[in-house]
Amino acid sequence: MIKPAANKSRASGRITLAMVAAHAGVATMTASRAITQPDMVSQALRDRVDQAVVELGYVPNRAARALASSQSKVIAVLVPSLSNAVFTEVLAGIQDALDADDYQILIGNTRYSDKEEEKLIGTYLQSNPDGMLLSGLSHSPRVQQILTNSRVPVVSMMDMSTDPSQLTVGFSQVQAGYAMTRYLIDKGHKRIGFLAAQLDERTLRRAEGYRQAMQEAGLLDNKLEVMVGEPSTIALGAELLGRMLAQAPDCDAIFCCNDDLAHGAVYQCQRRGISVPAQLAICGFNDLPASAWMNPSLTTVATPRYRIGYEAAKLLRAVIKGEDPANKQIDLGFTLMARESA
Amino acid sequence: MIKPAANKSRASGRITLAMVAAHAGVATMTASRAITQPDMVSQALRDRVDQAVVELGYVPNRAARALASSQSKVIAVLVPSLSNAVFTEVLAGIQDALDADDYQILIGNTRYSDKEEEKLIGTYLQSNPDGMLLSGLSHSPRVQQILTNSRVPVVSMMDMSTDPSQLTVGFSQVQAGYAMTRYLIDKGHKRIGFLAAQLDERTLRRAEGYRQAMQEAGLLDNKLEVMVGEPSTIALGAELLGRMLAQAPDCDAIFCCNDDLAHGAVYQCQRRGISVPAQLAICGFNDLPASAWMNPSLTTVATPRYRIGYEAAKLLRAVIKGEDPANKQIDLGFTLMARESA
């Protein structure tokens, strides 16, 4: 019943599906089905194929599969940073959502650079991905064109879009910035500084929310803004606190555009003997793990990063399957965490 | 001179190399060479091909390339965690080292699980990677066998191996654990606790170093060890500090197996009114960014994570090219950062 194994000794020592099929005494196509669509093959043959797979140690060749089926089973994910905990949690959500689906996730780090993003998208397109997850809404015109031409489904993460056709999962950065500023205003602060670094699109949106709230309260003053393009770090937060106090000595509260800066600012206050929040209130953005534990604990905005990744991946998967999702824009909101520092 | 473009309207709307070649009026093979080995093609034809590539917006198909050349240009990287800053810095080093080489990096997160690792390696082997970068030395027997069978070059990162044939880049975790413990002993501490979580192989090696030093000084006492398997977090550090003090109230110093735990322990001391280092010295491991800035600043061991990634990737690249590296074991050492907390 069982034919002898194929012995075309190919150059590559690799075990191929054809060898498995020969070993099991079935056609290659049947072996293929036994592996990828077991329901379509009779129990008896399926068992023989399965056994042959084990005996020969067969490992399918993804490249061949992709080529023949024009389905890469690859999803490309672009994040602006891997050292930022925000995005690693987004990635965790994505991985969990895609876990069982046998998707290969291609993680790209754009380092907050449009050029890098363009380069990465170009590279990833060579892998013919079934879908892409991008961070942010704004991309260079060339990127937009490349994406349109490629017809790859794309879901944008982290912020809400005004374009209703764009698939988006996130929360409104503007509203979050507004909410935090309002909180400080309601606490009675008048001279509220805004400390920002990196100046990526999310930061700029938060700044927008800040200005909106300050404007409404008649408190807007550009002396209260310290914004620099360097990457956001604790060390920079410490430094920028100094710059802020030099620029606006009467400042009574500081809204840092993220927790790293806020941590640095708090530590620096401690070193200078400035008491937080008595003399200066400080708050951050993102609610990193340390924020709840440090002393004083940090008032900040908790953002649903894990869920953003999770829901974005689920949405993308649905679109890849050809479904037309009822909800193209998923707003996951945010939570203001009032703690000791403000 | 230029023939009309090919118009075999393939099912996939994709622009193929054949179309580019037709558009440029050359053979497919010539177009292929013009793109991948430009030196082998005359200036004139090369220009025509380049132009056709741009005009048609040609994107090479990586799967086809991999299949035909049996070179995937993929390097798989396995790390136990993405939320741990240590490994994201390793990744940064890898990316920088491999930047120009047109390698595709497949990042896998094993979540500190042997099973996950096995699964990921199985998946990644389907992509026929040119090489692999693994974290740690110890892998399940099955993984070892799979790797041996696949004949994929592997470089192990993070620790030093005793097997001289194994390609390794890292530093001795045992020595680092020993050094930190000695430091505390030399400072006059007698009851030095060891706080550990996660209990992955690196943590266990550090524990080994700790015990060795304590043994030598005649200070070893298992009441001084608190080790749990849960993931390492700031919150857990805070909790375990309590457990340590309950278990060994006379403890006068604590060596935390990583900075997260140490941060939690320090914060918890502050809440309990225990002064660090006067009443209790605390030190960590890894030197995360916050450690230098928090108050008190944290005594810890700085580890060359970025360089580990960088050198490991360079070593792997050399091996892939067929070179036989003189130095198969690269020890990048570590640095004890003496700060305020101990």
Add this chain to the structure above:
DNA sequence: CTGCCGTATGATATCGCTATCAACATTTCT
């Protein structure tokens, strides 16, 4: 002028798998 050689170009045969349709066996329906 013949013939050999190195270089640029092209034709063809795979790489390993799946899509597709044909062939046949087995039910189910009228």
Add this chain to the structure above:
DNA sequence: AGAAATGTTGATAGCGATATCATACGGCAG
């Protein structure tokens, strides 16, 4: 019972690139 529907299996033809070998050509030695 005969036709139609259903379910399995197999043969064949690509998917889009590169490896390999063959061919054409100009240059140079003899």
